Amino acid sequence: MSLVGKVVIVTGASSGIGASAAESFAKQGSKVVIVGRNEANLKATEAACKAANSKVELLVIAADVTTNAEKIINSTIERFGQLDVLVNNAGVGEMGSILDIDVDQFDRIMNINVRSVFLLTKYAAPHLIKTQG
Template sequence: MMSSALQGKVALVTGASSGIGEATARALAAEGAAVAIAARRVDRLRALADELTAAGAKVHVLELDVTDQAAVAEAVRSTVAALGGLDVLVNNAGLMLLGPIEDADTTDWTRMVDTNLLGLMYMTREALPHLLRGKGTVVQMSSMAGRVVTRFAGVYQATKFAVNAFSETLRQEVTERGVRVVVIEPGTTDTELRGHITHAPTKAAYEERISRLRKLESTDIAEAVRYAVTAPPHVTVNEIFIRPTDQA
């Protein structure tokens, strides 16, 4: 049964074809929001759209690569045209390509900067006029890696530290105009993210390390997003740092 906390609101979620993005789209739809779901894997989006529509939600599917600035602008325009506005932006699309800095494959670096940072910036910029108009909320999916530095994650961490800095600057610029900026910083979460790692020794070491943890689930992070965006309008949950209990 759907709640009504977000009834009449429109949310756009990037990286919605799996993991945290998919779970977040479900959570926001369950609160009554119309949802635009964006990702590159449109077949998965269509399956999710069928599920949400059957549950009574209004859904708009967007095939989107957030690194393409023109495509980002069109995705926002299309969402507003199809669903009537934009009240909540969840910038969830991201990559985690771990490995040593020494002799790194720098295409991993550019992919992470383009997606984790520039893609998030492009989405925020394009959505902002609508969020300002409706006193909306932007949710930035950062990471524990935006606070805690470890070896073999230098550029991933750099993108997440940058997301945090960008988001706090944005908050200072728009908070007095009614727009809420929320940063979510998950620890180790059981998603497809680690499957992207291209440096085999780092991937093996990472998998071995996290195998000893009770990992967070995507639904745990979606619940954090739901909590933040359904807070009363005069309340901004600026930051949620959420880690597995087992993670030191």
């Protein structure tokens, strides 16, 4: 399957798997939307994508996926007019037992790892259906 020209959103793109995924999509000719909270790291991911493909079209969104899901999708559609792939990669893991963590920590984990995935997918779904992504 060719990814040339496909519009791809990668959350958690400021480091690790997300940064590597964004670079891989760029290398394959996709139009890549990189999303993360750390602006300095996003700039590094942007540079890596451009090094992988000097003609890559990028949209860099510094945002928190827990509060900006609709904005992320809308910004992508405004810029590229479509969406073909959503990589829900943003996530956190924290150490501790149920005896050690409090409800605020639990809510933070659930908001990032579950709620944001639901909301991003909800807002992306109509666009993914259109492109059969």
